[in-house]
Amino acid sequence: MKLVDLMPVVDTGKCKGCKTCVRVCPVLAVKIEGKVAVVDLDRCRGCADCEQRCPEYAIAMVRRPEPVSVGVNVDELDYQRIRELCLKARFHPEQTVCYCTGTRADEVAGAILLGAKTPEDVSFMTGLRTGCKVECIEPVLRLLEAAGIHPEPVPDGWQWYGRTVTAWEIPEHVKQKYASRGFYFDEDIEILDRVVSAPLQGKE
Numbered sequence: 345m346k347l348v349d350l351m352p353v354v355d356t357g358k359c360k361g362c363k364t365c366v367r368v369c370p371v372l373a374v375k376i377e378g379k380v381a382v383v384d385l386d387r388c389r390g391c392a393d394c395e396q397r398c399p400e401y402a403i404a405m406v407r408r409p410e411p412v413s414v415g416v417n418v419d420e421l422d423y424q425r426i427r428e429l430c431l432k433a434r435f436h437p438e439q440t441v442c443y444c445t446g447t448r449a450d451e452v453a454g455a456i457l458l459g460a461k462t463p464e465d466v467s468f469m470t471g472l473r474t475g476c477k478v479e480c481i482e483p484v485l486r487l488l489e490a491a492g493i494h495p496e497p498v499p500d501g502w503q504w505y506g507r508t509v510t511a512w513e514i515p516e517h518v519k520q521k522y523a524s525r526g527f528y529f530d531e532d533i534e535i536l537d538r539v540v541s542a543p544l545q546g547k548e
């Protein structure tokens with residue numbers, strides 16, 4: 345669970361309507377209305393990315409009058425389905441996939457089972473990707489892929505949608521090419537598979 349206790353306030357006198365905040369928001373909470381930025385505070389997850397990127401210094405983060413708790417309670421869901429999705433994406437369900445917010449793979453899988461179709465949906469439901477916004481895009485994309493979902497990047501968005509190759513996807517000819525240089529891809533995969541399928545700490 346993430347506690348959202350900050351919110352952005354736009355100084356309409358300084359805002360030039362440049363859309364930078366629209367493009368960087370991980371939950372698509374900002375739009376331009378009447379040539380100034382307007383934030384949907386029900387969607388905002390308080391990451392301060394808009395404040396940090398605004399070239400006009402037109403946004404200030406202030407305390408929310410009433411903080412909001414955000415998260416998916418996996419105990420209310422079918423944990424076997426969550427586990428299967430995590431294993432398919434090659435994550436241990438209890439593995440932390442967003443270090444900024446401490447969000448685990450099982451919570452992302454839970455969000456997907458509840459209908460999340462994009463990284464923005466996952467961020468909105470869990471609070472994940474409201475820190476650095478870089479590292480956790482990959483696990484989210486892997487878990488969405490495992491559920492058969494292949495989201496397109498937001499048009500004009502500046503969020504990173506890269507997905508790097510995992511140990512399991514390295515082609516055989518690449519493994520062989522580097523075999524003599526001290527790389528042990530197959531052994532790495534064996535260890536990683538053991539980690540992914542290890543018993544659950546909290547439930548077994």
Ligand code: SF4
Nearest residue numbers: 359360362363365398
């Ligand atoms: S980034 Fe700043 S100047 Fe640009 S639209 Fe947003 S609030 Fe306005």
Ligand code: SF4
Nearest residue numbers: 369388389391392394
């Ligand atoms: S989620 Fe972050 S980038 Fe989006 S409006 Fe809220 S503070 Fe700004």
